[in-house]
Amino acid sequence: MDLEQLKSLLPPVFNQICQEIRINDAVIEWVDIIFEQIGTASKCPPHAHTWFEFNYILSGQMVTHFGDELVQVGEGGFFLIPPGTIHSHSYTRGNPHEEICLRWRIRPASTEKADVQGESFFTRLQRLQEWNSGSYRDNGNLHGLLEQFFQEALTGQSELALQLLLIHLLEYLSLLQMTMQGQVTSSTAVKDPLVRKVEVYLEDFQSSRLSVGELAASLHMSYGHLSRQYKKLTGQTIIHRMNQIRLEKAKELMKLPGLRIAEIAEQAGFADLCYFSRAFKKHYGASPQNYRRQTAANEST
Structure with a gap:
C-alpha cells in the first residue's frame, strides 16, 4: 500500500x-x-x-x-x-x-x-x-x-x-x-520484530526442506516481499541465514561421537551430504571429518 x-x-x-x-x-x-x-x-x-x-x-x-x-x-x-x-x-x-x-x-x-x-x-x-x-x-x-x-x-x-x-x-x-x-x-x-520472527521460525524448523511459502504465510506476507524486507534489514537472504543456523547446529552435533557425519547432516537439515560437506568446509575452513578430528585433538590436549 x-x-x-x-x-x-x-x-x-x-x-x-x-x-x-x-x-x-x-x-x-x-x-x-x-x-x-x-x-x-x-x-x-x-x-x-x-x-x-x-x-x-x-x-x-x-x-x-x-x-x-x-x-x-x-x-x-x-x-x-x-x-x-x-x-x-x-x-x-x-x-x-x-x-x-x-x-x-x-x-x-x-x-x-x-x-x-x-x-x-x-x-x-x-x-x-x-x-x-x-x-x-x-x-x-x-x-x-x-x-x-x-x-x-x-x-x-x-x-x-x-x-x-x-x-x-x-x-x-x-x-x-x-x-x-x-x-x-x-x-x-x-532486533527488528520481523527479523526476530523469521529467525524463530528458522531455528525451530526441523524438516530438511524449508517451506518458504509457509514461512511467508505465517507472517501474512508474500514471500517476495518478505525476502526483500529481510535482506534490507539484515544484508543477507533468508536462505543464507537458514544455512548459517543449520551449520551452527551441525557444529554442535559434531561433539556427539556416536553420530556419523551423514546423520549429523540429516539432523541439521541438509538433504544432500555432498552439499553439506562443501558448505561446512566453506564456513568453518575444514571438512566435517577434519573439523571433528581437530576438535577431538584439541580437547585431549
Whole structure:
C-alpha cells in the first residue's frame, strides 16, 4: 500500500491510540501521531515543545536547525527533539518531504502502584532527554518497526497492540541512545520484530526442506516481499541465514561421537551430504571429518 493510501486510512486509527498507557513505572501519553502535512509552507519558525518529538522522513528531504546547527534530513533519516529544545525547519522547494511524526510525554507512575525490578523503565525512557541533536540514518530497524505498525493498524489490531509497538520503538531509541554514549554495545540493540520472527521460525524448523511459502504465510506476507524486507534489514537472504543456523547446529552435533557425519547432516537439515560437506568446509575452513578430528585433538590436549 502506498503512502497516499496510508495517509488516507490511518489518521482515524492514530487518533484512537493517542491516550495514556502505563508500562511498569512509566506512564506514556501519546500527544500526536501524524503524517505531517506542510502544504505550501517554506519554513517553520524557531520553537520548542513540552513533549518529545520523533520525525522519520519517508520521502524527500528537509532542513532542521538546532540553534546554529543546520541539519539536512533525507529519506530514511530521522531526528528526535527532546522537550525544551529550540529548533526550526525549512523545506526544499520542488522536493517536498513526507514524514511520520510521533509526539509523547512521560511521567513516573505513582510509587504505590509501581512494581519495579531492575532498572526503572521510566529512567530508560527519560534518558532520551539527553539525545544529541542531529540527523541520523536508519539501519532498517526503525523502518521495520514503523512498517509493522502501519500494517497492523490497517488490519485492525487493538489499540493496546498498536501502542505496545510504539513502546517498542521508544525502547529501541533508548537503547540506541545508550549505544551512542558507549553504555552498551550495538549487539544489545533491539532486533527488528520481523527479523526476530523469521529467525524463530528458522531455528525451530526441523524438516530438511524449508517451506518458504509457509514461512511467508505465517507472517501474512508474500514471500517476495518478505525476502526483500529481510535482506534490507539484515544484508543477507533468508536462505543464507537458514544455512548459517543449520551449520551452527551441525557444529554442535559434531561433539556427539556416536553420530556419523551423514546423520549429523540429516539432523541439521541438509538433504544432500555432498552439499553439506562443501558448505561446512566453506564456513568453518575444514571438512566435517577434519573439523571433528581437530576438535577431538584439541580437547585431549
